[in-house]
Amino acid sequence: NKIVHEWLVRDQAAIARQIGSNEKELAQKWLDASGGYFKAAMPAAPSYYVSHIEQKGHAAKYADFLEQIFRSFQKINADHFYAQQIISALPGGESAVGQNQIMQFWQSLAGSLELSSFQVEHSVANEREGRPIAVAVRWRAKGIHGFLDVMASQQAAHSKF
Incomplete structure (x- = not known):
């Protein structure tokens, strides 16, 4: 009786356009804020999932x-x-x-x-x-x-x- 995985679907490109930006600018802003192009590895799901x-x-x-x-x-x-x-x-x-x-x-x-x-x-x-x-x-x-x-x-x- 516990949520293990949650799916989040969000259209970042549409959001970027709505706020007066574009996909590339928004992605670059996030990359710059997070330290670059290399994404940390996702943790494994719990063993019982x-x-x-x-x-x-x-x-x-x-x-x-x-x-x-x-x-x-x-x-x-x-x-x-x-x-x-x-x-x-x-x-x-x-x-x-x-x-x-x-x-x-x-x-x-x-x-x-x-x-x-x-x-x-x-x-x-x-x-x-x-x-x-x-x-x-x-x-x-x-x-x-x-x-x-x-x-x-x-x-x-x-x-x-």
């Missing part, structure tokens, strides 16, 4: 969808995961309308990361009568963002001259 990962059904299907995109960059058939009329909230206060836009978001995100690991940590579906099925998947990706490679390439190109 077991994260729930559904092995079948809608949550398992969606977790598999994410793994396919992030591990192999496969072209995924959106019909298996999203209704034609999907409207999805995206980072930065943006929206995706329809399967094509949501798939473009996921493929763009996966393509911007050079991953060393991808892990689904929790997945669960909530099915309620008369309501759409809600699926929550918590995942962790470790790797290098493509933007850093671009910056390094630009610095190397400038240093040659």
Whole structure:
């Protein structure tokens, strides 16, 4: 009868825009205040905590969808995961309308990361009568963002001259 894990989802990009800043400025401010780019390791969950990962059904299907995109960059058939009329909230206060836009978001995100690991940590579906099925998947990706490679390439190109 104790809360062990709490999920906090906050759209920092949208918040930055609302206060007259942008994502990059806000992130740099936080990095400067915390001492730089290197994040302290997360402590392990208590030994008695077991994260729930559904092995079948809608949550398992969606977790598999994410793994396919992030591990192999496969072209995924959106019909298996999203209704034609999907409207999805995206980072930065943006929206995706329809399967094509949501798939473009996921493929763009996966393509911007050079991953060393991808892990689904929790997945669960909530099915309620008369309501759409809600699926929550918590995942962790470790790797290098493509933007850093671009910056390094630009610095190397400038240093040659």
